[in-house]
Amino acid sequence: MSVNFDKAFGVHDNALLLFERRTQLLSENIANVDTPDFRARDIDFQQALQQAQSNRLLMQTSHAEHIQPSQQPFSEHVQYREVEQSAADGNTVDLQKEKAAFAENAIRYQTTLHILSRKISGLKSAFKGE
Amino acid sequence: MSVFKIFDVAGSGMSAQMLRLNTVASNLANTESVVTNREDVYKARHPVFESILQQTGSMDEVATVRVKEIVEEETAAIPHYRPNHPLSNAEGYVYSPNIDAVAEMADMISASRSYQNNVEVLNTAKQMLLRTLQLGQA
Numbered sequence: 001m002s003v004n005f006d007k008a009f010g011v012h013d014n015a016l017l018l019f020e021r022r023t024q025l026l027s028e029n030i031a032n033v034d035t036p037d038f039r040a041r042d043i044d045f046q047q048a049l050q051q052a053q054s055n056r057l058l059m060q061t062s063h064a065e066h067i068q069p070s071q072q073p074f075s076e077h078v079q080y081r082e083v084e085q086s087a088a089d090g091n092t093v094d095l096q097k098e099k100a101a102f103a104e105n106a107i108r109y110q111t112t113l114h115i116l117s118r119k120i121s122g123l124k125s126a127f128k129g130e
Numbered sequence: 131m132s133v134f135k136i137f138d139v140a141g142s143g144m145s146a147q148m149l150r151l152n153t154v155a156s157n158l159a160n161t162e163s164v165v166t167n168r169e170d171v172y173k174a175r176h177p178v179f180e181s182i183l184q185q186t187g188s189m190d191e192v193a194t195v196r197v198k199e200i201v202e203e204e205t206a207a208i209p210h211y212r213p214n215h216p217l218s219n220a221e222g223y224v225y226s227p228n229i230d231a232v233a234e235m236a237d238m239i240s241a242s243r244s245y246q247n248n249v250e251v252l253n254t255a256k257q258m259l260l261r262t263l264q265l266g267q268a
Binding site: 016020023024026027028030031032033034035036038041072075076078095099102103106109110113116117120121124 | 135136139140142143146147150178179180181189190192193194195240244247248251254255257258261262265266
């Protein structure tokens with residue numbers, strides 16, 4: 001049986017990337033809480049992770065005028081948040097919800113990080129044969 | 131690496147809120163600045179924020195905040211009849227700006243809270259990044 005690092009880390013390396021992108025989106029929402037006409041964005045977690053698992057094929061470009069693939073991971077899953085009521089200035093950031101989502105996302109990130117850490121130390125001890 | 135972009139976003143939010151706090155301080159400081167001519171009176175300033183995302187609409191964009199413009203409030207100056215004031219005009223009037231101090235205070239609290247939120251985001255992002263650096267070291 002060969003050791004495959006992609007399989008060793010399972011879903012967790014993709015999840016880490018996803019949490020990171022989500023942190024960025026939520027921080028943008030929080031920073032733009034007073035920006036007129038700003039529409040809050042978020043990522044559909046389930047859908048994005050599912051697609052990440054089913055072998056994402058990256059587009060190759062060989063010419064400057066080719067359509068450039070997205071610069072950031074999971075951009076195709078970013079959506080505008082649906083809100084019940086927007087502010088008078090067209091801003092759709094609900095600060096309480098954004099902060100809650102940000103905290104939840106940070107905890108999830110650290111949990112995934114912890115799991116990865118344990119997996120690495122498991123691999124390390126397997127290599128050493130202790 | 132998008133963790134570093136979080137620092138840009140939160141940093142831009144902090145600087146925008148700081149500018150808002152500055153205009154509030156300037157407005158509050160000038161509530162009693164009287165002048166001789168009605169036209170020279172101080173006008174309350176308010177920043178208008180914008181996000182770069184609004185121009186492109188691309189989902190790839192990093193939505194940092196910036197100050198689009200600072201608008202001056204067009205409210206009529208308040209005349210005061212003070213013939214003994216050194217700045218009074220021929221009819222004995224001085225003019226003071228029409229600044230809503232209560233609204234300015236509310237604006238100040240709002241700016242301060244938003245600033246704190248951005249600091250919190252920055253701290254959390256920093257912690258996440260540092261923990262990620264230590265991955266596999268334990």
